[in-house]
Amino acid sequence: MTVQLMQGNEAIGWGAIAAGCRFYAGYPITPSTEVAEILARELPKVGGKFIQMEDEIASMAAIIGARLGGLKSMTATSGPGFSLMQENIGYAAIAEIPCVVVDVQRLGPSTGQPTAPSQGDVMQARWGTHGDHPIIALAPVSVRQAFDLTVVAFDMSERYRTPVILLTDEVIGHMREPVELPDFSKIQIFEHKVTEPPEEYKAFRNTPDGVPPLVPFGQGYRYHVTGLLHDELGFPTQRIDEIDPWLERVNTKLDKHIDQITLLAEDAQDGARVGLLSYGCTARAARHALKVARARGLKVDMLTLYTIWPFPEKQVEAFGERLDKIIVAEMNLGQLAYEVERVVGRKKVVRVTRANGEMVTPQMILDAMEG
Amino acid sequence: MSHEVADRIEIRLAGEGGQGMILAGIILAEAASIYSGKNVVQSQSYGPEARGGASKSEVIISNGEIDHPEVIEADILVALSQEAYRKFHKEVKPDGLLIVDADKVKDADERAIRIPITHLAFETTGRQITANTVALGVLVGLTGIVERQAIEKAVAARAPRGTEEMNRKALEAGFAAAAAVKK
Known part of the structure; x- marks a missing residue:
């Protein structure tokens, strides 16, 4: 190429x-x-x-x-x-x-x-x-x-x-x-592997990693697909003893793999008390501000999130623990800032937000750093 | 503040929708990246309408990493319409370069370099639509932000089949106009 x-x-x-x-x-x-x-x-x-x-x-x-x-x-x-x-x-x-x-x-x-x-x-x-x-x-x-x-x-x-x-x-x-x-x-993408014979296949059964393999239709593996709460074969159910384990599995399966799912970049500096947290296009404005601030002799950390959901609680919590002030920059009125505040506490978070169609500028972030 | 980040040149090309300023930005970005090996970010904004309205294309060129992808304070502004000039001339560095179409921008700052870009396009190729290529010749001729060869290659690669010669002439006319200003 x-x-x-x-x-x-x-x-x-x-x-x-x-x-x-x-x-x-x-x-x-x-x-x-x-x-x-x-x-x-x-x-x-x-x-x-x-x-x-x-x-x-x-x-x-x-x-x-x-x-x-x-x-x-x-x-x-x-x-x-x-x-x-x-x-x-x-x-x-x-x-x-x-x-x-x-x-x-x-x-x-x-x-x-x-x-x-x-x-x-x-x-x-x-x-x-x-x-x-x-x-x-x-x-x-x-x-x-x-x-x-x-x-x-x-x-x-x-x-x-x-x-x-x-x-x-x-x-x-x-x-x-x-x-x-x-x-x-x-480039390799994960492929589902099924080991059981078709008559034993359950598309929604529990597995140690919480993710049962999926076999496409037309290969002899029979299962039902519905938006209703369903059992291990996919048929609708109202039985609490079937719904509870299913709810538990589906809503915790990502937690079991959270370290693989969480993608981010941290740029730490010894002695920093202030950190920038951003994502998407605004992370570029934040990184520009970071370089200007460091060139002016300020000590600043930065955390760029690539995985937004599930929210990287563990890493953001550690970021908040070692810093006094976290500046969250985003092009909305503070949506991800809610999550950061939930994890590190409201008092540490300074929001830099803009929702009028113009990018957050490096100057806005520098002002928040110095303010 | 843009110059507190070393080695960052910010260029803004602006005009009316339909004048080809967005394409000019893409060609300049290709000249700087594909044909010169530099890092670039090119972006644009325009109204929902296809013709008329203010349209701008931005190109940031650096030998290093480019973070903020938009112009903060332009090093160079090329304006092909009065409205584009009015809208953007204040966002140029004090020592920056202003290039305007002499016929279309009547009311411009003293430091602006006035070149009849659209007129030159018509005179050279018989088609006003090549004004964006003339503008690229003027811009590169005056500043040397990319090698002449790089912009020639980029223009040739983007010219629709059958218009290569026309665009080559338009670019040449831009270089000639820049040389005349420099004398």
Whole structure:
């Protein structure tokens, strides 16, 4: 591969191809449309299917069905479409069907401002669908990482049988950076292995790691799929003795693998009392501020989160314990700051927020550091 | 504050939607990255409409890591419309470079370099649409932010088939105009 100047959204498309995604269903929406454009062009070349659906509800349903049919699948959208997908994201979460949902965040609420960036869907990614459920959300900070985290999103969705949200933003989605993509043939994604014969197969049984293997339809392994609470074969149940162990397994399965799921970067400096915490495009503003502050002789730490959900409690707690002040910078009115405050306590947290379609600037973060 | 981070050049190309300023930014970014081996971040913003409205493309060039992906205070502004000039001329460093289309931007700061970019495009190629390529010639000719060869290659690689020669001439016209200013 050679160096190419590539948009974040294009890198997501290539990441999906590299990860073995062979089914895309979606409805175009700014600022995510380039993901669909590239997959409409490239998926047929590798034997994949691209379908433009009538809306985002159907898109989400289609990728769930496609994965049950055996193809790794993805959709991409932005705020308004992400809202429409929520019911079926819950379905994928409790029916434990791997899939990847790309949300290129734009300014909301509602139609908001289609071409303006935002990080306003952080809480929606966690709690947008009703009921308690597991979810993973990953946020890239660069074009290259948009590729890498798309691959990781597919791997995690398979490994843990869960929808994974690639929670990116208009800045990362539309910016161009030079990238050299890796050799796709070297990329390996987790594959489910089933050892029991079809007559003993239970798609929703408990296993030591909490994730029973999934066999696609059409191979003789019979199970039922429903959004109703279900037993180990997938049939609806109202029995508490069946519901309780199922609830316990589904809602703790990610905890069992939390160290593998948690992706972040810490840049520590001896003697620092102040730390920056950020993610997505805003982490780039924070890193700029960090370099300026250090050049001025200040001691500052930084924690960049790539895994947003499950929230990296352990690492954020340790970060809070050794620092006096944590500056949380984000393009919303303090959504991830709620989580940081929950873990480190409100008194230590200073919020740097902006939700008007303009990026948080390094100056805003420097002001908070010096204030 | 952008210059507190060493080795960071911030360029803003602005005009009306349809003048090709976003493509000009992409070509400049390719010249600096693919054809010069530097690090770049290119971004753009535009209104929802396809024509008219203010449109801007930003290119940040560095030999090192680029963190904040947007212009903080431009080193160079190229403005092809009065509105674009009005909107962005205050966000240029005191010692920065302002290049404006002499016919389209009537009301500009004294330090602005005035070149009839769109007129030159029409005169050279018979098509105003090559103004963005002329602008790239002017920009690189005046600043040397990338080698001439790099921008030539980048323009040729992006020119639609059959327009390579036209774009080469447009770029050349930009370089000639820059050379005349420098004298």
